[in-house]
């Protein structure tokens with residue numbers, strides 16, 4: 597029996613033969629002593645791609661966001677994020693527990709404008725009642741926002757307005773390469789305006805493990821200390837960084853995932869039991885509403901052929917990634933059609 601097509605997340609990708617080969621032959625050293633040449637190569641390449649001075653290899657995107665909070669904020673500070681930001685919703689309360697910050701959600705649907713952000717900045721009262729906003733964090737693409745891409749100009753305006761008010765700017769760019777592929781620009785179109793940026797190698801880019809945080813030498817110097825504090829100092833991590841370097845070579849193929857996501861959305865739009873506006877699909881994430889059954893019932897009904905996840909009381913998420921071919925997508929659409937009446 598064929599294994600079901602797995603659209604639960606772009607984190608389910610397996611390392612490619614080229615990644616495994618690079619991992620097997622990687623030059624390595626003890627990276628806590630700063631002696632791993634492959635980690636250095638990845639960090640330098642990441643910094644150049646992002647338009648920053650330095651990069652730091654990390655085990656995960658969550659650690660990248662937590663390090664950014666620790667690096668830019670002090671306990672008691674307020675952090676401005678878009679609605680449903682990963683750092684707010686899905687990092688197990690790390691922002692409060694580890695960095696001691698609180699979050700204020702700005703705008704609707706994940707993204708926001710410079711004007712909306714300015715209206716949410718707190719602090720400056722002489723009585724000290726109000727926690728000062730010291731960081732704005734933008735998630736691009738936005739996961740709960742359905743893979744939404746923020747226009748580089750919108751981000752540049754947010755960064756400029758934030759800096760004018762003394763706030764630092766961090767990008768949760770877990771899927772920044774998807775944003776770049778969607779617009780046909782480099783990831784530096786956003787990253788160069790930020791004080792720090794994290795991106796994940798282990799999502800659409802397909803590496804087995806790893807994220808990188810980039811920023812100025814001073815910022816990454818502070819991040820380095822916090823990585824150690826959080827237990828993220830890794831030893832012969834070159835075996836992982838080697839896969840990350842191959843993943844960066846493969847970034848141009850993200851456009852195929854986006855093409856398939858749009859095809860899936862178009863097919864769903866023609867099914868009676870589903871509701872989606874295909875024009876809202878900008879990258880590799882497809883979120884659709886369902887009518888006749890609950891999301892859990894639908895996910896269970898298609899599970900022999902297709903794995904997808906309930907994403908809200910009436911919605912389901914499907915994520916396209918490099919391990920899904922056109923044929924597999926056809927099978928996924930057929931499975932959905934049997935339940936949603938395509």
Ligand SMILES: Cc1ncc(COP(=O)(O)O)c(C=O)c1O
Nearest residue numbers: 656657658659682735739768770
């Ligand atoms: C937008 C966003 N940021 C951060 C993360 C965290 O990445 P990791 O799973 O590597 O901790 C994720 C994971 O899905 C994410 O979607």
